[in-house]
Amino acid sequence: MFFSKSCEYALKATMYLAKQGDNKRVGIKVIARDLNLPADYLNKVLQILVKHKLVLSSKGRYGGFYLTKNELNKSLLKIVKAIDGKDIFNRCGMGIENCSGEKPCPLHNDIKAYRDNILFVLSNKSVASTTSQINNGVTFLSKKVQM
Amino acid sequence: MFFSKSCEYALKATMYLAKQGDNKRVGIKVIARDLNLPADYLNKVLQILVKHKLVLSSKGRYGGFYLTKNELNKSLLKIVKAIDGKDIFNRCGMGIENCSGEKPCPLHNDIKAYRDNILFVLSNKSVASTTSQINNGVTFLSKKVQM
DNA sequence: ATTAAAATATGATATTTATCATCTTCATTT
DNA sequence: AAATGAAGATGATAAATATCATATTTTAAT
Ligand code: FES
Ligand code: FES
Numbered sequence: 020m021f022f023s024k025s026c027e028y029a030l031k032a033t034m035y036l037a038k039q040g041d042n043k044r045v046g047i048k049v050i051a052r053d054l055n056l057p058a059d060y061l062n063k064v065l066q067i068l069v070k071h072k073l074v075l076s077s078k079g080r081y082g083g084f085y086l087t088k089n090e091l092n093k094s095l096l097k098i099v100k101a102i103d104g105k106d107i108f109n110r111c112g113m114g115i116e117n118c119s120g121e122k123p124c125p126l127h128n129d130i131k132a133y134r135d136n137i138l139f140v141l142s143n144k145s146v147a148s149t150t151s152q153i154n155n156g157v158t159f160l161s162k163k164v165q166m
Numbered sequence: 167m168f169f170s171k172s173c174e175y176a177l178k179a180t181m182y183l184a185k186q187g188d189n190k191r192v193g194i195k196v197i198a199r200d201l202n203l204p205a206d207y208l209n210k211v212l213q214i215l216v217k218h219k220l221v222l223s224s225k226g227r228y229g230g231f232y233l234t235k236n237e238l239n240k241s242l243l244k245i246v247k248a249i250d251g252k253d254i255f256n257r258c259g260m261g262i263e264n265c266s267g268e269k270p271c272p273l274h275n276d277i278k279a280y281r282d283n284i285l286f287v288l289s290n291k292s293v294a295s296t297t298s299q300i301n302n303g304v305t306f307l308s309k310k311v312q313m
Numbered sequence: 314a315t316t317a318a319a320a321t322a323t324g325a326t327a328t329t330t331a332t333c334a335t336c337t338t339c340a341t342t343t
Numbered sequence: 344a345a346a347t348g349a350a351g352a353t354g355a356t357a358a359a360t361a362t363c364a365t366a367t368t369t370t371a372a373t
Contacts, residue, residue, distance in 0.1 A: 021168060021259050021277075022259065022260075022261075023360075023361090024261065024360080024361065025360080025361080027259075027260050027261035028261070030260055030273075031260060031261070034272060044319095046318085046319065046320090047319085047320075048319095057361080057362060057363080059362070059363060059364070060361065060362050060363080062320080062321085063321095063322095063361095063362095065320090066320080066321065066322085069320085069321090076319090076320060076321090077319080077320080077369090077370070077371095078318085078319055078320045078321080078368075078369040078370050078371095079317085079318065079319055079320080079368095079369055079370025079371050079372090080316090080317060080318045080319065080370065080371050080372060081318080081319080081370085081371070081372085082318075082319045082320065082369085082370065082371085083319070083320085084320085095273075112168050112169060112174075113169075113174050113177055113178060113307075114169075114171060114174035114175070114178070115306065115307075115308065115309060116308075116309045117309075122306045122309055123304075123305050123306065124305060124306060124307070125181060125296040125299060125300065125305040125307070126177075126242075126287075127305065129283070129284060129287045130168070130284070132280070132283070133168075133280040133281070133283060133284050136276070136279075136280045137276065137277065137280065140273070140276040149272040152272060153272065157270075158270050158271060158272040158274065159262065159269045159270065159271060159272075160260075160262075160271070160272070161262065161263075162262055162263045162264075162269055170330075170331090171330080171331065172330080172331080191349095193348085193349065193350085194349085194350075195349095204331080204332060204333080206332070206333060206334070207331065207332050207333080209350080209351085210331095210332095210351095210352095212350090213350080213351065213352085216350085216351090223349090223350060223351090224339090224340070224341095224349080224350080225338075225339045225340055225341095225348090225349055225350045225351080226338095226339055226340025226341050226342090226347085226348065226349055226350080227340070227341045227342060227346095227347060227348045227349065228340085228341065228342085228348080228349080229339085229340065229341085229348075229349045229350065230349070230350085231350085
């Protein structure tokens with residue numbers, strides 16, 4: 020509805036890693052199983068995040084993906100931008116060439132408000148900030164599996 | 167970013183027809199040229215709207231697509247739902263199975279409020295209501311072509 | 314050193330969405 | 344009635360996205 024599937028997966032996975040806590044390495048199969056997502060595809064997505072240094076990884080036995088304080092403090096917006104690109108927040112909702120206040124489409128004001136709000140939320144919310152509500156059972160990363 | 171391309175085209179085309187006024191028939195080639203959209207594809211999209219009785223059409227010479235008072239008064243939401251389906255406003259932004267207050271994802275509260283706002287706007291705004299601002303040069307349906 | 318278990322890189326396939334093209338049907342003008 | 348110009352129906356192709364699969368590299372335990 021707003022993000023690509025890849026981006027949804029990326030958000031879920033980083034929030035999942037945040038929930039595991041500082042420096043805890045988790046292999047792709049476990050992540051995929053817990054979030055019930057396609058493992059190989061999720062793998063590809065996570066590798067993009069690794070390249071952007073939003074997630075860390077170590078190879079070999081007992082390796083896996085993980086976050087440290089540094090990554091935990093990054094904004095969710097960085098995840099989104101890494102996967103869906105920098106300008107999904109500049110696109111016109113009606114597909115006009117580019118969204119501007121100058122030559123706006125008929126839905127510009129309404130769409131922009133929505134878009135800017137999401138942008139604001141994502142840029143202010145850190146990866147780590149999502150953990151406590153998940154742990155308290157207030158919010159969820161999947162409905163099928165209880166974690 | 168929110169709507170499919172088909173849906174963007176549908177919105178543009180109906181707003182375009184509204185601007186032409188009551189009962190004015192316009193052929194697909196003209197619409198497509200003025201909005202600079204792919205004609206055959208737009209044709210397909212418009213045929214869906216015709217099936218949903220959101221746009222009228224007549225065949226044969228001097229035929230074309232058009233709106234009457236009846237269609238002009240319908241909400242933009244109907245256009246959106248006809249093309250992108252009834253439940254794009256119920257989908258979780260993070261891809262959780264379904265969006266509910268019961269088992270919300272970590273972004274639910276932030277996403278839902280504004281999503282509901284778009285829903286509200288679209289359900290209250292009629293096709294006709296977009297015309298005057300377009301005619302006054304306040305809003306636009308395309309940047310390339312002046313209409 | 315060997316081995317095992319993990320990420321990484323890369324490519325193949327499938328699915329969805331968008332686009333192109335062609336033929337049919339219908340209404341209007343002549 | 345014939346011809347024309349439009350929508351309607353349908354299918355083929357292309358492009359983008361998502362998924363599956365496999366071989367390679369790296370790390371760490373033994
Ligand atoms: S111009 Fe359409 S959303 Fe800004
Ligand atoms: S549960 Fe995710 S947006 Fe409502």
